[in-house]
Amino acid sequence: MQIKAPTTSDAPMWDLLMGNYTFACLMVSAQLDITGLIDGGFDTCEKLSNKLQLSRKGIYLFILLLQHLGYINVTRNQLKNTELAKQYLDRNSQYYWGEVLLDPFNIYNVNHLNKKILTSLKHEYELECRGRSVTDMWRHDEMDGDSAAAFTHLMHAQGFASAVSAVQNGAFSNIQTLLDAGAGSGTIALAFCDAYPERNALLFDLAPVCMTAKEYVDKFAKKKQISIVEGDFFKQDWPTGCDGVCFSNVLHDWKPDTSIELLSKAYAALPKGGSVLIHDMLFNITKLTPVLFSFHLFMNHGAQLFSLEELFQLLNQAGFENPQCHKALGYFAVVSAIRP
Numbered sequence: 001m002q003i004k005a006p007t008t009s010d011a012p013m014w015d016l017l018m019g020n021y022t023f024a025c026l027m028v029s030a031q032l033d034i035t036g037l038i039d040g041g042f043d044t045c046e047k048l049s050n051k052l053q054l055s056r057k058g059i060y061l062f063i064l065l066l067q068h069l070g071y072i073n074v075t076r077n078q079l080k081n082t083e084l085a086k087q088y089l090d091r092n093s094q095y096y097w098g099e100v101l102l103d104p105f106n107i108y109n110v111n112h113l114n115k116k117i118l119t120s121l122k123h124e125y126e127l128e129c130r131g132r133s134v135t136d137m138w139r140h141d142e143m144d145g146d147s148a149a150a151f152t153h154l155m156h157a158q159g160f161a162s163a164v165s166a167v168q169n170g171a172f173s174n175i176q177t178l179l180d181a182g183a184g185s186g187t188i189a190l191a192f193c194d195a196y197p198e199r200n201a202l203l204f205d206l207a208p209v210c211m212t213a214k215e216y217v218d219k220f221a222k223k224k225q226i227s228i229v230e231g232d233f234f235k236q237d238w239p240t241g242c243d244g245v246c247f248s249n250v251l252h253d254w255k256p257d258t259s260i261e262l263l264s265k266a267y268a269a270l271p272k273g274g275s276v277l278i279h280d281m282l283f284n285i286t287k288l289t290p291v292l293f294s295f296h297l298f299m300n301h302g303a304q305l306f307s308l309e310e311l312f313q314l315l316n317q318a319g320f321e322n323p324q325c326h327k328a329l330g331y332f333a334v335v336s337a338i339r340p
């Protein structure tokens with residue numbers, strides 16, 4: 001024999017190649033609202049393909065895929081949404097991932113991902129919106145209203161579930177008045193005020209983002225508890241009078257020196273005994289998704305995820321003491337520390 005047999009299986013190559021389709025399938029499922037249709041009684045492949053006027057054979061395979069991905073259960077040809085679909089694919093769920101799945105910024109468009117990866121490895125690529133770097137717009141308070149709204153809805157869709165879990169797990173139980181810095185829609189403040197109806201929160205973000213945040217405060221009927229403060233957290237004075245400052249999915253957008261700058265501003269805004277709380281995905285060198293997300297943040301903002309140890313170090317450098325880690329949802333945690 002002249003041709004040597006392969007020394008290892010090519011299954012991982014196939015897994016990755018076919019895996020390319022997985023998120024795109026979820027996007028299409030959201031576009032077609034498969035979850036809503038099943039819920040509305042179109043609960044066989046036949047009913048779905050008739051309703052949508054789509055290929056029966058195609059729909060059969062597509063449903064099989066969604067079954068493999070954990071979104072649908074099939075018993076005797078009868079389709080049922082799983083908990084995963086009910087929570088994150090149902091348009092009426094508070095945790096609907098629609099804005100992520102519809103991908104308004106083309107962030108996950110596989111057509112340009114290889115170019116994005118290579119460009120960011122050569123020289124720092126940055127996520128752009130209307131031809132401008134999002135990081136620059138944040139740095140210089142130049143975010144336009146439409147981009148701010150789209151980005152804020154997207155962040156809400158992917159972050160609210162963990163924010164609610166973090167608060168309901170007790171990570172914020174000692175705080176009376178919470179400043180949600182770089183609040184976006186106010187995921188943490190909304191969850192906090194819902195869990196503690198006698199307590200209050202302030203949302204602090206750039207003016208165009210605050211317009212969208214107001215919609216969420218109204219939607220969740222939290223006007224009495226939540227005030228909104230428009231401002232640039234790099235240049236403007238921070239609101240005072242809070243005993244807790246939270247950074248939810250904020251530090252991961254910045255390099256370590258900028259993260260220390262932000263933590264120092266939180267330190268200055270807090271009274272002695274006040275708490276800083278970081279709600280974020282933790283970097284974990286042994287897990288693929290946090291490594292991928294860290295690379296994603298590098299590509300979008302030249303930034304990274306921080307590990308628990310790195311967050312403890314940053315907190316220490318900013319003067320905080322007694323760092324602790326609380327569980328949030330999935331890959332997320334809340335890391336807190338006290339201003340001595």
Ligand SMILES: C[S@@+](CC[C@H](N)C(=O)[O-])C[C@H]1O[C@@H](n2cnc3c(N)ncnc32)[C@H](O)[C@@H]1O
Nearest residue numbers: 138155159182183184205206209232233248249
């Ligand atoms: C990744 S989002 C996180 C939003 C929200 N905390 C959440 O967990 O969904 C980062 C937030 O930081 C805000 N931000 C960025 N630069 C800012 C600045 N200079 N001043 C105030 N907020 C800023 C952005 O507008 C955005 O809402």
